[in-house]
Amino acid sequence: MGKHDLQQKYGKLVAYKPSKTTSTKIAISAGAFLTTLGFAHAASAESYTVKSGDSLWAISQQYDTTVAELAKINNISDPAVLSIGQKIETSATAVQNATAPQAPAATTPAPAPTPTEIIKEIPAVTYTVKAGDTLGAIADQYDVSVAEIAKNSGIQNQNFIFIGQNLIITPARTEKVASTPETPATPAPKPVELPAVTYTVKAGDTLSTIAISQKVSVADIVKYSNITNPNLIFVNQKLILKPATVVNPDTGDIANTGSAGEASDGYVNVPLDVTVGPYSNGNTYASGNCTWYVKDVFKARMGDWWGNAKDWTASAQREGFVVDDKPVANLTIAVFAPGSAGADKTYGHVAVVVGVSEDTVTVKEMNGTAGLGKTNTRIVPKNSASYIHMDY
Numbered sequence: 001m002g003k004h005d006l007q008q009k010y011g012k013l014v015a016y017k018p019s020k021t022t023s024t025k026i027a028i029s030a031g032a033f034l035t036t037l038g039f040a041h042a043a044s045a046e047s048y049t050v051k052s053g054d055s056l057w058a059i060s061q062q063y064d065t066t067v068a069e070l071a072k073i074n075n076i077s078d079p080a081v082l083s084i085g086q087k088i089e090t091s092a093t094a095v096q097n098a099t100a101p102q103a104p105a106a107t108t109p110a111p112a113p114t115p116t117e118i119i120k121e122i123p124a125v126t127y128t129v130k131a132g133d134t135l136g137a138i139a140d141q142y143d144v145s146v147a148e149i150a151k152n153s154g155i156q157n158q159n160f161i162f163i164g165q166n167l168i169i170t171p172a173r174t175e176k177v178a179s180t181p182e183t184p185a186t187p188a189p190k191p192v193e194l195p196a197v198t199y200t201v202k203a204g205d206t207l208s209t210i211a212i213s214q215k216v217s218v219a220d221i222v223k224y225s226n227i228t229n230p231n232l233i234f235v236n237q238k239l240i241l242k243p244a245t246v247v248n249p250d251t252g253d254i255a256n257t258g259s260a261g262e263a264s265d266g267y268v269n270v271p272l273d274v275t276v277g278p279y280s281n282g283n284t285y286a287s288g289n290c291t292w293y294v295k296d297v298f299k300a301r302m303g304d305w306w307g308n309a310k311d312w313t314a315s316a317q318r319e320g321f322v323v324d325d326k327p328v329a330n331l332t333i334a335v336f337a338p339g340s341a342g343a344d345k346t347y348g349h350v351a352v353v354v355g356v357s358e359d360t361v362t363v364k365e366m367n368g369t370a371g372l373g374k375t376n377t378r379i380v381p382k383n384s385a386s387y388i389h390m391d392y
Contacts, residue, residue: 050086055121057172061154063090080121082174124152124172129165142169196224197242198360201233216241226362228376229369234342238360238379288373293366294333294350301390302333310338310348313386322389327353327361327382334363334385341384342368353387361385 048059056079060067071079073089082088127138135146135158150158152168161167199210207230211218222230224240233239284304285291291309295302306315312335313323327334332353336343343349355362360379370376 046090048088048090050082050084050088052084052119052176053174054082055172055174056080056082056088057121057124059088059090061171065090080123082119082121084119119174119176122173122175125169127167127169129161129163129167131163133161135161138167138169144169196240196244199239199241201235201237201239203235205233207233210239210241214241225379226377227369228378232369236341236381236384238381240379288367290350290365290367293375294352297352298333298390302388308347309335309343309350312348312350312388316388323386324389325383325387327356327385327387328389329354329356329362331390333388333390334361334380335388336385341380355379356382359383 046063048063050059056067056070056076060070067079070076070088070090073091076082125142127142129138135149135155139146139149146158149155149167149169152171153166155161155167197214199214201210207218207221207227211221218230221227221239221241224243225238227233227239283292283295285295291306291312295304302321303315303319306312312333316333317323323335330353334351334353336349336351338348339345340348349365349368351363351365351368353361354364354377359382361382362377362379363385364375364377366373366375368376369378
């Protein structure tokens with residue numbers, strides 16, 4: 001049928017233009033195309049073994065079927081992933097025949113896919129024909145040849161395309177992606193902490209006798225134990241003779257961690273400090289005493305009328321604060337019963353916990369070993385006090 005006859009029978013749908021080839025391509029209606037070129041292909045009941053570079057789309061084109069059909073009859077959940085050596089049944093007939101009893105045939109085992117190799121499918125580039133399109137114009141748009149589009153799209157007559165027809169510009173393809181197991185990073189060696197060397201004061205001890213017996217200097221004991229008055233130590237007080245150290249396994253460097261709760265520069269971290277300035281809204285406790293100092297640290301977070309130091313645990317519990325034997329640095333108040341760890345024998349003592357170790361705590365206090373209105377830090381047994389938690 002000539003070009004002139006086709007236009008007379010179906011009517012002229014578009015103005016044709018010559019393409020890069022000698023043939024003329026025009027878009028006609030889908031109904032006219034199917035009426036003129038209707039055909040059917042019988043499905044092959046064969047099976048296919050996947051090779052390197054295969055894709056389900058390429059196999060479907062070879063056996064005149066669809067990706068969806070192959071995926072269905074082969075129970076393939078992800079059409080983009082195939083394995084080399086995988087057996088693909090190309091029609092339902094082949095699957096049905098495969099279930100019938102038959103004599104076993106000697107087969108060569110399919111090669112197993114390389115564990116470090118993944119076959120990844122790159123999807124096809126497609127185009128849907130619109131009114132006015134020609135294969136030549138589409139080929140120019142995608143910088144491919146008319147012959148390539150015709151081959152990839154299964155077009156037998158390059159003179160005819162129809163509106164709504166799905167053309168395959170470049171077919172789906174596969175590529176091998178190397179899957180190299182990741183080598184876990186070698187963890188950095190952990191620093192080794194050497195515990196502090198300590199001494200518990202006994203009746204009759206003095207710093208001098210302790211220093212001589214332990215072969216250290218009085219100055220070191222005073223420094224590492226945060227002692228402000230070398231003439232005042234008490235029974236069961238834990239002294240630090242040598243501070244805890246941290247050794248770097250890589251370099252062998254040794255870092256002095258200081259005493260429990262103490263920063264390496266010798267200063268103790270406290271949430272707030274009386275030295276910053278007086279209590280702005282008036283402190284309800286007697287100036288210069290231990291209670292005044294702790295109130296100045298925690299300010300409005302604690303009560304204004306908790307009484308003498310020995311009464312603070314009961315007052316705090318009455319107001320809903322947690323009181324236990326588990327101190328937390330910078331978030332708990334140590335409450336000493338009268339006479340405990342050097343506390344006043346009548347009124348008791350309170351201090352701010354600034355460091356915690358296994359069985360001792362470091363406290364910062366006022367009206368302690370330094371005297372009325374002065375602050376100091378010292379290390380005391382953990383079980384010598386109760387602890388009010390201010391972390392709410």
